[in-house]
Amino acid sequence: MYLTRVFIPWRLCQNPYNWHKRIWDLFPAESERRNKIKQEKEAIGESIELPSYFLFHVEEFQAGKGLTMLLQSPDKPDCTGNYQLLNGPNVLSYSWLEDSCDVHFILTANPVKMKFADRNRVPHVGELNLVNWLSGKINAFGILSNETLVTPQAPLFFRKGNSAGKINAVKFEGRMTIAATETFKQAAFNGIGPAKAFGCGLLLIKPWSGSGNR
Secondary structure, X not given: OEEEEEEEEHHHHOOHHHHHHHHHOOOHHHHHHHHHHHHHHXXXXXXXXXXXXXXXXXXXXXXXXXXXXXXXXXXXOOOOOXXXXXXXXXXXXXXXXXXXXXXXXXXXXXXXXXXXXXXXXXXXXXXXXXXXXXXXXXXXXXXXXOOOEEEEOXXXXXEEOOEEEEEOOEEEEEEEEEOOHHHHHHHHHHOOOOOHXXXXXXXXXXXXXXXXXX
């Protein structure tokens, strides 16, 4: 697994709905392979949902300038042409991680719930509800401390065709105890929660060393 800091210029990233497509340009071979699989399934009247291949964390999105992101991927991205490589690719290793290990974590996520009346997703509100949402998502591999910092992010507006949409992301940060290392690794690869195409779901960790982590 690799972590890479990449910059995408404004003309290619003005509409966040297109971010996911732009990032796929960095992995042409895998993109072609997946498209071929989908076409073969469609030819026989079947559909297939392929697992996430990459996750990314938005570090800066500035109008008129562009998008700076931290990208996690199983292969090195091809940052030629329109994309600028700022740092990496660096190997992402969890060799230091073990069960009962405390880590400092950062996660930008889109905590939502299903509104059963009309089957629409609505955001969780209130710090306690947001922390409970995260606790449920990591229950299989981790335990939160009582000091999780919850910071609502600026709404991310996008357009899909003639329709407009909005992502209400939240940044979580604090201490987590890893209870099941292998389960954590799988979750870190797959991402946490929805809206991964908009920069949500990438769980970043480092060894916990007390207040110096903040």
